[in-house]
Amino acid sequence: MTKLKNDTLIRALLRQPTAYTPVWLMRQAGRYLPEYNQTRARAGSFLALCKNPDLATEVTLQPLARYPLDAAIVFSDILTIPDAMGLGLHFLEGEGPRFERPLREEWEIRNLQVPDPAEHLSYVLDTVRQARRALDGAVPLIGFSGSPFTLACYMIEGGGSSDFRAVKTLLYRRPELLHHILDVNCRAVTAYLNAQIEAGAQAVMLFDTWGGILGTAEFHEFSLRYLQRVVNGLTRERRGERIPNILFTKGGGGWLEEIAASGCDALGLDWTVDIGLARQRVGGRVALQGNLDPAVLLAGPDAIRAGVRSVLSAYGKGDGHVFNLGHGISQYTPPENVSVLVETVRDSSPAYH
């Protein structure tokens, strides 16, 4: 495969010097882009799009055709693993993910198997390979997965939840069963991310979307412990290239020190955290990715420029910052506002390097 022409993202994740702050956006290939909606319509559904490597590659590249971003992220979903385990992922229009067969009975939990990525998740690996070829080394390709705990939340609840009653009832009543699920998920996530790396992913990100619903002790026991195990099991170098990893616990602002101590390369930050204070707390140890409130992109150009500059200035001088939103981009974002964001990062960030 071609060598990277723009390795700014990789260098920033490894806290090496860069000329400017690299930028990519969570969910950058998404419904705010008209071309994405057209491809999705051709695929028939979100999930059909994920499972079609040709079309998934097409949408992976779409935001790069519009904006000078410093990374592509493979188009996929955080819940491919439980789908490969046989839980039956589907999406209802206008709602979040749902599983047809959520974990209800102890025997279902005991029967869980780690899916072989080459067999059950080959469509993702095909997308990684095709996207790498199509990118031709322009920018790095990021692979990703949901975290063991976040997968468990969806597998137990059967979908999103306002109170996570089912997963918490299991946690407090039958912690050993939840640990069993997390152990299987942990091995599945590690194998899956390593398969993405083997297929060509040049950085990987773990989305711990629901770790923040836990108390401090429970976060350590049921989420962080398994994040650490995944990090320990990840391929760190492939063909002489370091493959950096990023951990993102939404709502995890209270535990940054402990997450940073997991051995990961970078932390994703949601927008509620002051990135300057976060850097003081953990900046010597890991790179930081984030963290503009995605809602700023619903405002006008002046507010976007001010928001971008405020994040850059809060992080301050020095390397180790990857500009991103603090959560996925909103489907209601006017595409031209993303141009304003990316241009402002490009124009304003060299002064900090």
Add this chain to the structure above:
Amino acid sequence: MTKLKNDTLIRALLRQPTAYTPVWLMRQAGRYLPEYNQTRARAGSFLALCKNPDLATEVTLQPLARYPLDAAIVFSDILTIPDAMGLGLHFLEGEGPRFERPLREEWEIRNLQVPDPAEHLSYVLDTVRQARRALDGAVPLIGFSGSPFTLACYMIEGGGSSDFRAVKTLLYRRPELLHHILDVNCRAVTAYLNAQIEAGAQAVMLFDTWGGILGTAEFHEFSLRYLQRVVNGLTRERRGERIPNILFTKGGGGWLEEIAASGCDALGLDWTVDIGLARQRVGGRVALQGNLDPAVLLAGPDAIRAGVRSVLSAYGKGDGHVFNLGHGISQYTPPENVSVLVETVRDSSPAYH
């Protein structure tokens, strides 16, 4: 009015010595209690129940008949103020609150008026007076309101939201209009809480349910600033008795020092915060209220006892702790589990005093 027989809550909120840790539960009069559901059925709806002082007094007292709690909280809703402003509060079965006439146009915002509590919220003041009489000094009665920012969220969104797109678009596009709403809300909340105090409330709590959706700078500008103004305007003493106040920003664990510096007497903590660390950060300045995960009450007696003891031990020796959940009690809580919680606080907490 009768003098308090059990003033443990008031003393703890003022960080005065107590023999044990007082306990009450957010939403302690609620759907988990069969007697509550019966009274609500007689009233016809949740809102009809709020607006009927006889029945609201009845449900205010119901949890005290079952459990040896150290406080009653007036049965009401956090959104009574915007309802009194004419926005038309209603509740759809199984869903959260909705406003018939959310703020959409600038003229609607400019026309907002501070409601006179004696005129538009007399039903709440009547409930306070009746509940005080019925309590006959057994335990203190807590009054409450939503915070200026939390009220604004509902007034602008028209209900709950997953992304608070409308309020954040206003915040980033027309901050001066949001400040206008917050200024009106601030004056309304202050007058309303003072009217509750005048009617007999012996402590007051401000629920900043949605402050945690903001970035750090935005939290300070759009929520905390107005919390401070409310605190500054509150009646602190009535008929020689101190009236303590409690601020609770859900998801505000990153900003405890700043919230504690507002001049409030106590901070409510959600369950994601370690109460021992919170005490180290702010304990010399304010009392702390919380913070067991309400989901622990869905587990068995052993998990509940362990959870209660873990919160007591994390807070540690000394006064200034009010035991509570980190969020409102779940409607799925078996009532007998609340007995286990309250008994464990009573049995285990004297060792810390």
